[in-house]
Amino acid sequence: MELPPGTGEQSPNPPQSPQGIPPGPSLNQSNLQPRNPFVLVVVVFVVAFMLYVGYHRARRTGPSAPRITQSSVAPDFSLESLDGPAMRLSDLRGKAVLLNFWATWCGPCKIEMPWFVDLQKQYGPQGLQIVGVAMDDASKEDISKFAKDMGVNYPILIGKEAVGEQYGGVNALPETFLIGRDGKIVDRIIGLRGKGEIEDSIKKALDTRPATSQASAPEKGSVAQ
Helix, strand or coil: CCCCCCCCCCCCCCCCCCCCCCCCCCCCHHHCCCCCHHHHHHHHHHHHHHHHHHHHHHHHHCCCCCCCCCCCECCCCEEEECCCCEEEHHHHCCCEEEEEEECCCCHHHHHHHHHHHHHHHHHHHHCEEEEEEECCCCCHHHHHHHHHHCCCCCCEEECCHHHHHHCCCCCCCCEEEEECCCCEEEEEEECCCCHHHHHHHHHHHHCCCCCHHHHCCCCCCCCCC
């Protein structure tokens, strides 16, 4: 006997997807894996480091740091020396000056300082005066002990950040300026170079002529060695 539609026996099998596979569980928030928090920490650290470096670089150079080039007149300054009295750069006009910015913690500075000792002995009689400017936070006593241990035979001055800014910021140590007898910069050395290259720059500074107004005037400001 034919049964009316809808009154027959129901199939015990559950409904299936078109592929014949029962539908899977729905995707919800509990199925998602959280992101690795370590990646976020690294990103924050890198951004903070970049901001720190940028701040200190801007602080060292300053917005008004001058552009120092060859033939520029070396900016004048007066700084306290380890011996007590202040030294003014302009007092050395008529001499060739090797102006070396350094620090007690600077490894390359320790390499070149014995060279400067030898170069001062060799070229001092010809009119060279080497001047060191200590650009670190060490005490005057510590700087003096360091210089004594290194056998330094030229004046060491206690540096100030304002003087470094006058010379373009002095962002790398050591940094050395060769100044001619006329007070103009003839070479700028950033970082460590060979002794021979430094000696060539010294000869270039010694070959300059004093300014006309000083040509007949006696040299002044010579420093006892």
